[in-house]
Amino acid sequence: MGFSTLIDILGSTLVGGMLLLILLRMNEAATKNTYVYGGEVIVQQSLVEAVTLLEYDFRKVGYCKNWQKIPDPTKSIVSADSNRIVFLTDSNNDMIVDTMKYYVGPVSELSETPNPRDRFLYRVINNGTPRGVNLGVTQFKLLYYDVFGNLLPFPITKPGQIYTMRIDLKIENYAAYNNEYSSVFWRQVRLAARNLRNR
Amino acid sequence: MGGKAAIFLVLGFSLIFLVVGHNFNGLTLRVMDNYSRYFIETTAYNIAVSGANLAANSIFMDKTWEAGYSNVSYQGGTLNVFVSNMAAGNTNGKVTICHIPPGNSSARHTMSVSAGAVAAHLAHGDFLGACDANTNFTQLATIVSEGTYEGVTRTIIVELRPSNFAKYGNYYSNISSAYPATGDTFDGPFHTNGKLTTSGSPVFLGKVSTKTGLTKTGTPKDPKFYGGYESGLDLPLVFDTTGMRANASKIFRDTTNTNKKIDVKLYFNSDGTVTFQQKIGTGSWSTSKTQNLTTLAPNGVIYVERGNVYTKGVVNGNVTIAATKKGTSGAGGVYFEDDFTYASDPRTNPNSDDLAGIIAEETIRIQSNSNTLGKNITTMASMYCMNGTIGPEDGLVNQNFLGNWNIFGGLIANDLRVTANYNNAGNPYKGLRFVHKYDERLLLKVPPYFPHTNNFEVVSWFE
Numbered sequence: 001m002g003f004s005t006l007i008d009i010l011g012s013t014l015v016g017g018m019l020l021l022i023l024l025r026m027n028e029a030a031t032k033n034t035y036v037y038g039g040e041v042i043v044q045q046s047l048v049e050a051v052t053l054l055e056y057d058f059r060k061v062g063y064c065k066n067w068q069k070i071p072d073p074t075k076s077i078v079s080a081d082s083n084r085i086v087f088l089t090d091s092n093n094d095m096i097v098d099t100m101k102y103y104v105g106p107v108s109e110l111s112e113t114p115n116p117r118d119r120f121l122y123r124v125i126n127n128g129t130p131r132g133v134n135l136g137v138t139q140f141k142l143l144y145y146d147v148f149g150n151l152l153p154f155p156i157t158k159p160g161q162i163y164t165m166r167i168d169l170k171i172e173n174y175a176a177y178n179n180e181y182s183s184v185f186w187r188q189v190r191l192a193a194r195n196l197r198n199r
Numbered sequence: 200m201g202g203k204a205a206i207f208l209v210l211g212f213s214l215i216f217l218v219v220g221h222n223f224n225g226l227t228l229r230v231m232d233n234y235s236r237y238f239i240e241t242t243a244y245n246i247a248v249s250g251a252n253l254a255a256n257s258i259f260m261d262k263t264w265e266a267g268y269s270n271v272s273y274q275g276g277t278l279n280v281f282v283s284n285m286a287a288g289n290t291n292g293k294v295t296i297c298h299i300p301p302g303n304s305s306a307r308h309t310m311s312v313s314a315g316a317v318a319a320h321l322a323h324g325d326f327l328g329a330c331d332a333n334t335n336f337t338q339l340a341t342i343v344s345e346g347t348y349e350g351v352t353r354t355i356i357v358e359l360r361p362s363n364f365a366k367y368g369n370y371y372s373n374i375s376s377a378y379p380a381t382g383d384t385f386d387g388p389f390h391t392n393g394k395l396t397t398s399g400s401p402v403f404l405g406k407v408s409t410k411t412g413l414t415k416t417g418t419p420k421d422p423k424f425y426g427g428y429e430s431g432l433d434l435p436l437v438f439d440t441t442g443m444r445a446n447a448s449k450i451f452r453d454t455t456n457t458n459k460k461i462d463v464k465l466y467f468n469s470d471g472t473v474t475f476q477q478k479i480g481t482g483s484w485s486t487s488k489t490q491n492l493t494t495l496a497p498n499g500v501i502y503v504e505r506g507n508v509y510t511k512g513v514v515n516g517n518v519t520i521a522a523t524k525k526g527t528s529g530a531g532g533v534y535f536e537d538d539f540t541y542a543s544d545p546r547t548n549p550n551s552d553d554l555a556g557i558i559a560e561e562t563i564r565i566q567s568n569s570n571t572l573g574k575n576i577t578t579m580a581s582m583y584c585m586n587g588t589i590g591p592e593d594g595l596v597n598q599n600f601l602g603n604w605n606i607f608g609g610l611i612a613n614d615l616r617v618t619a620n621y622n623n624a625g626n627p628y629k630g631l632r633f634v635h636k637y638d639e640r641l642l643l644k645v646p647p648y649f650p651h652t653n654n655f656e657v658v659s660w661f662e
Binding site for chain 2: 048
């Protein structure tokens with residue numbers, strides 16, 4: 001083995017080592033990016049699902065297929081708070097008036113997830129057992145406006161004043177790489193349930 | 200050997216990069232797909248909403264409209280609207296109306312006309328539907344609006360019905376001076392067919408609508424609309440006495456055919472009977488008779504032509520009393536001689552089926568007499584007064600006593616009437632306080648043949 005051979009071996013080891021380091025670094029970066037991108041896809045999918053459901057339900061406040069069962073739609077909102085609302089609707093279009101409730105649970109309910117801020121979003125129909133969905137909701141905030149666009153202060157004692165609502169929804173993924181949580185935010189500025197205005 | 204290894208190394212790296220890149224691209228596409236789907240669905244929904252609004256507006260403008268829209272390009276998508284309008288008539292494309300020849304109302308008859316001719320008929324006082332049919336709640340229009348965008352279709356279904364004046368807790372063609380003010384509470388739907396002027400902070404518990412808007416005066420300028428507010432609704436007070444007469448199953452009139460004024464006493468008994476008397480002109484009162492309400496007026500409509508009605512008692516059943524003027528001075532009024540209540544009180548029994556409608560071409564008054572002076576008065580009815588006001592006679596307004604006029608029902612009139620005297624602080628000190636509670640049954644049920652508005656209203660919006 002001559003000197004040049006030794007140089008070849010050393011050189012190839014150096015190049016091979018550098019390639020290995022690049023490979024390991026790339027693997028880590030790929031893992032991180034996959035995690036982050038995957039998380040963003042999940043939160044955005046969760047957001048679209050949550051928003052679609054919220055819009056579907058909230059636009060039907062005061063609706064019943066048999067309209068005579070809700071003779072005065074202005075009384076359809078039973079109670080309204082900043083993160084909780086109860087209203088009358090016909091959830092499955094069967095001519096039976098249902099009471100639907102939306103609210104978020106405390107963060108302690110999801111202490112097993114790495115994200116310290118996520119909480120259940122509850123959608124309860126009538127007196128059914130509350131079943132939360134963990135979509136990574138970290139904020140579910142409701143604001144209410146009267147017919148002239150004035151913000152109604154809490155507590156809202158006369159829900160019949162509510163003409164439009166603003167819904168804020170923030171969703172984060174429940175686990176993240178290096179605690180770098182992806183988040184998405186959606187705001188419905190003036191959601192008006194048409195049946196509240198009828199008659 | 201080394202060259203081959205290098206090639207494999209490059210190929211291996213390329214493969215890894217391709218897989219990772221493909222994965223990232225896939226994730227990005229899925230994110231875009233989410234929002235793209237949401238955008239498409241929202242656009243389809245907006246198209247459908249626009250179609251429903253356009254169709255509803257067309258029906259409001261033309262009660263018989265049912266042409267709909269077919270494959271209209273709209274907002275980059277397609278709009279289809281299907282309308283089923285019972286007011287548009289029968290299968291041969293004609294519209295059934297009650298034709299009232301101008302100046303010859305006794306010749307009224309049911310006829311079918313083409314849709315294009317309906318507007319002209321309505322303009323001269325005809326109304327939709329057969330002359331002798333009670334069209335309340337029977338005619339419904341349904342709009343099905345479909346918005347399609349990028350292959351996604353969203354549907355909105357709107358139902359409309361003819362609206363009835365009985366649904367109003369308070370209706371005033373015009374409020375000329377007695378403006379709703381601080382301390383006033385109005386229950387049930389409220390409408391004025393002019394401008395609503397408020398002073399201070401009156402409370403409206405039901406939905407408020409006006410024709411020409413709202414003016415806030417006083418301090419604070421803060422009316423409370425607990426049931427919402429809408430302006431731009433033109434709903435004139437109309438009075439089809441001809442149709443009512445034809446539908447009445449009991450008519451009191453001058454049987455001497457000399458166009459004399461007639462006075463009628465109708466005293467309702469809690470057992471479902473009515474004790475009645477009549478007086479024609481300056482003659483004497485007839486002998487009183489007592490009959491079951493269902494015998495006296497099987498469909499519940501009692502019509503007094505060219506006369507006044509004096510009434511009191513306890514209504515057991517459904518009745519509408521109409522007093523018309525027909526050009527005779529001093530006629531067309533209804534006078535409550537005492538309390539007018541239901542046998543089964545709907546405030547404690549929501550299933551009560553007792554219901555009364557009081558219709559006067561001129562005024563409705565609480566009579567000032569020994570039964571009413573110095574006591575609280577209760578009136579249960581939906582009261583409709585074409586040209587005048589509803590309220591107590593001056594003797595009750597100015598009596599040295601402060602009581603309550605408890606109204607359970609609705610007040611539909613040309614204008615508001617003061618019921619008490621107020622001090623400088625705005626508090627009543629003599630007369631009758633206006634204590635109104637709306638009868639919520641009137642949202643769904645109306646007294647027999649109570650006047651309808653000749654307009655539609657949206658009752659259900661499904662999306």
